[in-house]
Amino acid sequence: MRSFNFSYFCAMNFTPLTQWIDSYDRPLVIAGPCSAETRSQVLTTARGLAALPRVKVFRAGVWKPRTRPGSFEGTGTEGLKWMQEAKQQTGLLTTVEVATPKHVQEALKYDTDILWIGARTVVNPFSMQELGESLRGVNVPVMIKNPVNPDLKLWMGAIERVYKSGITSIAAIHRGFYHSEKGAYRNVPQWEIPIELMRLMPGLPIICDPSHIAGKREMLLAVAQQSMDLEMDGLMIETHCNPEKALTDAEQQINPAQLQALLDALILRSPRGNREFERNLQVLRSEIDGLDYELIQLLAKRMEIVAEMGRYKYDHHITILQLDRWKSLFADRIKKGEKAGLNVDFLGALLKLVHEQSIEIQTNVMNKTHD
Ligand code: PEP
Numbered sequence: 140m141r142s143f144n145f146s147y148f149c150a151m152n153f154t155p156l157t158q159w160i161d162s163y164d165r166p167l168v169i170a171g172p173c174s175a176e177t178r179s180q181v182l183t184t185a186r187g188l189a190a191l192p193r194v195k196v197f198r199a200g201v202w203k204p205r206t207r208p209g210s211f212e213g214t215g216t217e218g219l220k221w222m223q224e225a226k227q228q229t230g231l232l233t234t235v236e237v238a239t240p241k242h243v244q245e246a247l248k249y250d251t252d253i254l255w256i257g258a259r260t261v262v263n264p265f266s267m268q269e270l271g272e273s274l275r276g277v278n279v280p281v282m283i284k285n286p287v288n289p290d291l292k293l294w295m296g297a298i299e300r301v302y303k304s305g306i307t308s309i310a311a312i313h314r315g316f317y318h319s320e321k322g323a324y325r326n327v328p329q330w331e332i333p334i335e336l337m338r339l340m341p342g343l344p345i346i347c348d349p350s351h352i353a354g355k356r357e358m359l360l361a362v363a364q365q366s367m368d369l370e371m372d373g374l375m376i377e378t379h380c381n382p383e384k385a386l387t388d389a390e391q392q393i394n395p396a397q398l399q400a401l402l403d404a405l406i407l408r409s410p411r412g413n414r415e416f417e418r419n420l421q422v423l424r425s426e427i428d429g430l431d432y433e434l435i436q437l438l439a440k441r442m443e444i445v446a447e448m449g450r451y452k453y454d455h456h457i458t459i460l461q462l463d464r465w466k467s468l469f470a471d472r473i474k475k476g477e478k479a480g481l482n483v484d485f486l487g488a489l490l491k492l493v494h495e496q497s498i499e500i501q502t503n504v505m506n507k508t509h510d
């Protein structure tokens with residue numbers, strides 16, 4: 140099996156957003172309705188958005204992936220014509236969702252500037268392969284949403300397939316992940332996944348889609364703010380001239396005036412501070428570095444003693460796991476940790492990890508001694 144090649148991904152050379160969009164200040168704002176419904180809805184929304192200087196790209200779905208047949212499935216080519224008209228009237232760039240090579244062909248025919256691939260398509264490597272092949276030799280930026288399920292490798296594989304078609308103007312869109320337990324979010328953000336993507340594919344622009352994460356208007360700002368604090372590059376926010384009457388995703392859409400208010404309320408913190416700030420931060424960071432070093436030394440020492448215990452248990456024909464000892468140790472550490480102000484779930488997970496490793500070390504010691 141081919142192993143996960145970290146250096147291969149790191150070497151991918153993505154075109155920065157600044158090179159595919161003429162002039163914009165971070166965040167790049169992409170806005171527009173979930174679906175293109177009628178000509179007047181598309182044009183009214185586009186005009187409303189063009190009045191907001193921060194909005195650079197106009198989005199709309201013309202082929203809608205719906206859970207059940209019979210719901211509104213988009214306006215297809217007709218919708219593309221309205222998008223083209225909106226582009227001509229407002230000067231905004233346009234983007235639509237494509238799911239098949241035929242969609243790609245149609246979207247390009249109507250001058251779509253940027254394509255995006257939706258969460259339900261990204262889950263399917265066959266579809267991604269076909270889309271990748273249909274994009275060969277085509278010069279168009281492509282945004283790739285995360286797959287519905289929290290599978291980073293699947294997301295990266297989809298990006299890789301588009302990249303291999305020769306396209307380097309690629310952005311990832313973080314739209315949250317399906318979760319069976321109904322919580323506050325429509326799709327749980329699991330921020331650690333896009334953060335890991337940033338580490339593994341440096342230089343890949345990441346756009347947050349707070350609309351599909353939040354699922355409701357009231358939570359959009361908090362999600363958008365969080366994405367900005369994680370240094371994401373852009374926002375895709377569903378905006379409709381009459382959100383309450385939207386045919387799809389009505390609860391999460393806002394109107395252009397509400398989008399303006401949201402953008403005004405966003406606090407854009409910079410990744411770097413002034414010299415004094417950087418110096419003070421450095422002091423705190425060195426303290427953390429020192430503590431991490433101590434933690435590592437302590438863990439190594441703990442594991443050495445564990446190995447010694449393994450040998451001692453072997454010599455005396457004693458089992459590795461003594462459940463009572465593990466139970467009382469766990470309870471004791473949790474109590475102490477709680478007193479020290481640690482989150483018990485975090486400490487519990489950490490203790491289990493340490494215990495697992497201890498069992499593994501003792502097992503190895505016993506097997507070796509046995510050989
Ligand atoms: C959308 O952007 O309207 C859409 C269908 O999103 P997703 O693929 O994230 O569900």
Ligand code: MN
Binds near residue numbers: 174387
């Ligand atoms: Mn939508």
